[in-house]
Amino acid sequence: MDTLQTLIIxxxxxxxxxxxxxxxxxxxxxxxxVSGRIDMAFGxxxxxxxxxxxxxxxxxxxxxxxxxxxxxxxxxxVCFILVIAGAVQLVEMYxxxxxxxxxxxxxIFLPLITTNCAILGLCLxxxxxxxxxxxxxxxxxxxxxxGFTMAICIMAGIRENxxxxxxxxxxxxxxxxxxxxxxxxMAFMGFAGMIG
Amino acid sequence: MEFLSVFxxxxxxxGLGMVFAVVLLIASIKLKVEVDPKVEQxxxxxxxxxxxxxxxxxCASYAKAVVADxxxxxxxxxxxxxxxxxxxxxxxLQVSEGGxxxxxxxxCRATSKDKTFYASYDGIPTCTATNxxxxxxxxxxGCMGYGDCTTACKFxxxxxxxxxxxxxxxxxxxxxxxxxACPRNLIxxxxxxxxxxxxxxxxxxxxxxxxxQMCKVGCIACKLCTKKxxxxxxxxxxxxxDYENYSPNEGTETAIDKCPTGVIVxxxxxxxxxxxxxxxxxPTAKA
Numbered sequence: 001m002d003t004l005q006t007l008i009i010x011x012x013x014x015x016x017x018x019x020x021x022x023x024x025x026x027x028x029x030x031x032x033x034v035s036g037r038i039d040m041a042f043g044x045x046x047x048x049x050x051x052x053x054x055x056x057x058x059x060x061x062x063x064x065x066x067x068x069x070x071x072x073x074x075x076x077x078v079c080f081i082l083v084i085a086g087a088v089q090l091v092e093m094y095x096x097x098x099x100x101x102x103x104x105x106x107x108i109f110l111p112l113i114t115t116n117c118a119i120l121g122l123c124l125x126x127x128x129x130x131x132x133x134x135x136x137x138x139x140x141x142x143x144x145x146x147g148f149t150m151a152i153c154i155m156a157g158i159r160e161n162x163x164x165x166x167x168x169x170x171x172x173x174x175x176x177x178x179x180x181x182x183x184x185x186m187a188f189m190g191f192a193g194m195i196g
Numbered sequence: 197m198e199f200l201s202v203f204x205x206x207x208x209x210x211g212l213g214m215v216f217a218v219v220l221l222i223a224s225i226k227l228k229v230e231v232d233p234k235v236e237q238x239x240x241x242x243x244x245x246x247x248x249x250x251x252x253x254x255c256a257s258y259a260k261a262v263v264a265d266x267x268x269x270x271x272x273x274x275x276x277x278x279x280x281x282x283x284x285x286x287x288x289l290q291v292s293e294g295g296x297x298x299x300x301x302x303x304c305r306a307t308s309k310d311k312t313f314y315a316s317y318d319g320i321p322t323c324t325a326t327n328x329x330x331x332x333x334x335x336x337x338g339c340m341g342y343g344d345c346t347t348a349c350k351f352x353x354x355x356x357x358x359x360x361x362x363x364x365x366x367x368x369x370x371x372x373x374x375x376x377a378c379p380r381n382l383i384x385x386x387x388x389x390x391x392x393x394x395x396x397x398x399x400x401x402x403x404x405x406x407x408x409q410m411c412k413v414g415c416i417a418c419k420l421c422t423k424k425x426x427x428x429x430x431x432x433x434x435x436x437x438d439y440e441n442y443s444p445n446e447g448t449e450t451a452i453d454k455c456p457t458g459v460i461v462x463x464x465x466x467x468x469x470x471x472x473x474x475x476x477x478x479p480t481a482k483a
Contacts, residue, residue, distance in 0.1 A: 072204060096227070
């Protein structure tokens with residue numbers, strides 16, 4: 001019961017309070033780049049969720065079973081990048097084989113997940129937050145992906161409505177998007193301190 | 197001790213790298229997707245303008261479809277017969293009929309001066325909106341000149357000149373966007389078997405008397421052209437060219453010269469200018 005509670009709180013915390021996009025400002029490039037249409041945004045969110053869950057789990061295992069055992073935490077960064085790149089390659093091949101339309105609609109963004117800082121960030125946070133149980137690491141990784149999906153979908157929804165809004169000429173395009181992102185971030189600051 | 201940690205670091209990285217290499221190698225074999233090299237070759241021959249005239253989402257998906265089903269050769273409107281032949285070459289097929297590239301013709305030749313207006317219109321400046329207003333322009337069938345077709349054209353091949361849409365055949369790719377945009381369906385896609393094609397540049401179905409009152413250059417349904425040449429047929433109160441058996445000859449030249457309102461014109465890259473509006477046909481030299 002106690003574990004379940006920890007897991008639920010951990011999940012909510014990483015989705016809402018410690019959202020990678022809104023509070024850590026990680027993964028901003030797909031957050032601004034792919035949030036034009038809500039269906040694309042959701043697709044990107046799903047891809048990131050999948051990769052981040054896989055990468056978070058694998059890196060936690062490598063971190064705890066190999067690196068910490070031999071005292072080589074210094075290799076953390078390079079190992080994590082290797083794992084993420086490998087996982088993205090694997091996902092790309094899998095999607096290409098079994099979901100060709102999805103693969104075509106992802107286009108360049110699927111390989112770009114490799115360099116998505118939200119994923120490396122989450123892997124490093126797992127180490128920083130000293131998550132010791134495997135199941136918690138999996139749940140937190142999944143939660144980070146869900147948090148990213150939520151952020152990008154909210155942004156896409158706002159931007160779809162923004163197209164109908166009367167935006168001043170000087171703020172058309174990127175400026176109004178950045179302002180929106182800032183206000184959204186501030187709104188989510190309201191959750192800070194709610195869960196540890 | 198220092199050597200040991202260096203060795204450990206190297207061994208760890210090497211081990212991890214090896215594991216991922218093996219996993220990815222297995223995955224690349226198991227999850228291999230065979231891509232037909234013909235698809236890429238076909239795509240290279242296409243114009244790659246992604247106009248969608250073929251009915252597919254873009255040139256890439258058309259290429260895939262045409263490799264799977266060679267019957268679709270010829271669906272590429274911008275490419276026309278040249279592209280069809282190139283695709284056939286890639287697919288190792290013989291094309292018996294390339295089919296001429298289709299280009300739009302506009303069934304109206306009335307400029308602002310030739311038309312009659314009952315009122316002036318200050319509303320939304322699009323043809324679709326204007327078309328909803330009765331009795332602004334007398335002719336219910338003529339070009340309104342607000343340029344819905346020019347907006348639809350991605351290739352800058354249509355311009356409104358003196359209140360009449362004019363096709364720039366050098367730039368036109370035949371993507372059919374304009375034909376779909378015209379609310380009065382004045383634009384017809386026609387196979388350009390010759391460089392310049394005869395067009396009955398009117399689509400009015402009014403009686404001859406009414407047409408003459410409304411427009412200086414309308415088809416008054418006198419049926420003269422159908423008597424001079426079998427290239428013309430009547431469609432209600434409007435003559436039209438038979439594009440299926442298109443072959444201009446002396447009869448058609450006489451028909452063009454004799455047309456009382458000069459509504460039969462040439463359209464194409466090097467089309468001669470039409471007879472000025474209102475000019476009477478040349479008198480016949482009696483034999």
